[in-house]
Amino acid sequence: MADSFTRGESSHQGRPEPLRSSQSPEIASTTTQVVLVMDGLKEFTIKPLKWVLENISASGGINVTLLGAMPWLNIPLSAKTWQGIWAVGFEELAMAKEQGDEWRSDSKYVKLQAILDLCKRFGANVPQKEVVMGYPLKLILVEKLKSLNASWVVFDRHQRRDMEFIADKFPCNMVMINENDEPVIIKMQPLTSGEFTSGGSPASFLPSPL
Structure with missing residues (x-):
């Protein structure tokens, strides 16, 4: 595996609100670190990454990390999971391409290529791809987000149960x-001092209720 691997649960009781595309902010800063947290046991979907590239921008560009989160696995689950995109890196895709067109019939390589194509379309850097695994996973995620110096964290829908805990422990959008x-807004920080949540956001960020 060419990508990094790091060893390493709270329910969200509130009613977070959807963020309209017209409200998506542009970040006036240097390179912005965006971490996309996904359930490593679920089938990978490119839609959250597409939203990130369409809606988060910065004067110095953005760096995206795809972070697959999963608990400790028994052997059957581990074998199944590591057949997905989290098991291989973009270097392996390049090597597979050198062997011919067989890679096109392998779903993990097809998905990696879709990531590359999407990033090229938006002129974005190729994302880093890492995995965190362990228990309690929510604590490990907080530590990982700190180490990545994340300015933005975008969760897939499978991370709902841990979002409140992470939002309390880690200050970012x-x-x-x-x-x-x-x-859906979980927490937003204004470009001025302080931070705000979906319950107290300024008018420019006011979302529609679910």
Whole structure:
């Protein structure tokens, strides 16, 4: 595996609100670190990454990390999981291409290529791809986000149970992409001092209720 691997649960009781695309902010800063937290046991979908590239920008560009989160696995589950994109890196895709077109019939390589194509379309850097595994996973995620110096965290819908805990422990902008592929505000920090949540956001960020 060419990608990094790091060893390493709270329910969200509130009613987070969807973020309209017209409200998506542009960040006036240097390179912005965006971490996309995904359930490493679920089938990978490119839609959250597409939202990130369409809606988060910075004067110095953005660096995206795809972070697959999963608990400790028994051997059967481990074998199944590591057949997905979290098991291989972009270097392996390049090597597979050198062997001919067989890679096109392998779903993990097809998905990696879709990531590359999407990044090229938006002129974005190729994302880093890492895995965190362990228990309690929510604590490990907090530590990983700190180490990545994340300015933005975007969760897939499977991370709902841990979002409140992580939001309390780590100060940054947080959004979830829900089951309807809509962005939902978890927490936002203004470009001035302080921070705000979906319950107290300024008018420019006011979302529609679920």
